[in-house]
Amino acid sequence: PIVLGIESTCDETAAAVVQGRTLRSNVVASSMNEHARYGGVIPEIASRAHAQAFVPVVSQALADAGLTIDDVDAIAVSAGPGLAGCLAVGVSGAKALAWSANKPLYGINHVIGHIAVTQLQFGPFPKDTLALIVSGGHTSLLHVEDVARKVDVVGTTLDDAAGECFDKVARLLGFPYPGGPHIDRHAQHGDPHAIKVPMGLTQGKAGKQHPYDFSFSGVKTAVARWVEQQQAAGRPVPVDDVCASLADSVATVLAKKAMTGCEQYGSKTLIVGGGFSANSQLRAKLLEEGAKHGVEVRIPQIKLCTDNGAMVAMLGVNLVEAGVAPSDPDFPIDSAMPMDRIVM
């Protein structure tokens, strides 16, 4: 099947066409530069940008694929989770388009899209695989029985997401938003063992077992304290070492829990997705641990890690292939869409 995917959960207006497992076009417009001076995404600005970019981006995606709307079998759009005002623009636009062209429309889960997109590079999922989703808003381990029908949460962060933790430390170090890529770059020149950064929730809290849950808020606080102490003592802050030590700690705990999960669930594959999977320290650590444990780690190329329309279209293809019914014409957006819900 040929599916047009539309994405507008945050600051990217994106559209793409996927045919089977082939990416035929992929257009991304971002309002990121408009938010940089505020240190984070301003929902009102992002929503306006979506309203402006929607038609040009969707038209370009169809044109790049050499298709018209009549040629597609279905349309998929992110219905959540994300910023309500942003979702409303994308979903309303997609509904209007589907209605006028008389095409089935799927309101899909953006987070599941982040893992579905790996199929463009690695082919269909094996049945019963584990997936690690690491993004600006999410850090979870999922059990994917069937990406079109059944996904369960195995573990999740109890506070901050990994990307959020990087962005917060980056702000402290004076990097512009989003700071994740800056930490990545500096970490490449630092000593990962220079500073002792705690591993978020390794054993689980006393009395409670969290073998697959994560916690990164304490990691951020520990780094902040250490930097403050250096500054108070009039010592220079070794930025590269701070970044390398943080990245090593976060990547280590993510890889460790993902591998434990694969062992317990008998999964020989680990699917990885989300903006934070662009992080080079995490990519290296996952591939290294995967090789040790006999697990094939499927991490998408960088441009498919961050928000895009291909991830939405790919999940749409999975839904069409599985014969899942399209969403009702009045389906709502869900800014807090739970991860075990694949489609509205």
Ligand code: ATP
């Ligand atoms: P969600 O998908 O949970 O709704 P989101 O869509 O906002 O959240 P993504 O766009 O998937 O998140 O990812 C953005 C995050 O990825 C930001 O936190 C950003 O700092 C982080 N990120 C991107 N590249 C890198 C990198 N190389 N190293 C570390 N973090 C990175």
Ligand code: MG
């Ligand atoms: Mg973004």
Ligand code: FE
């Ligand atoms: Fe995302």
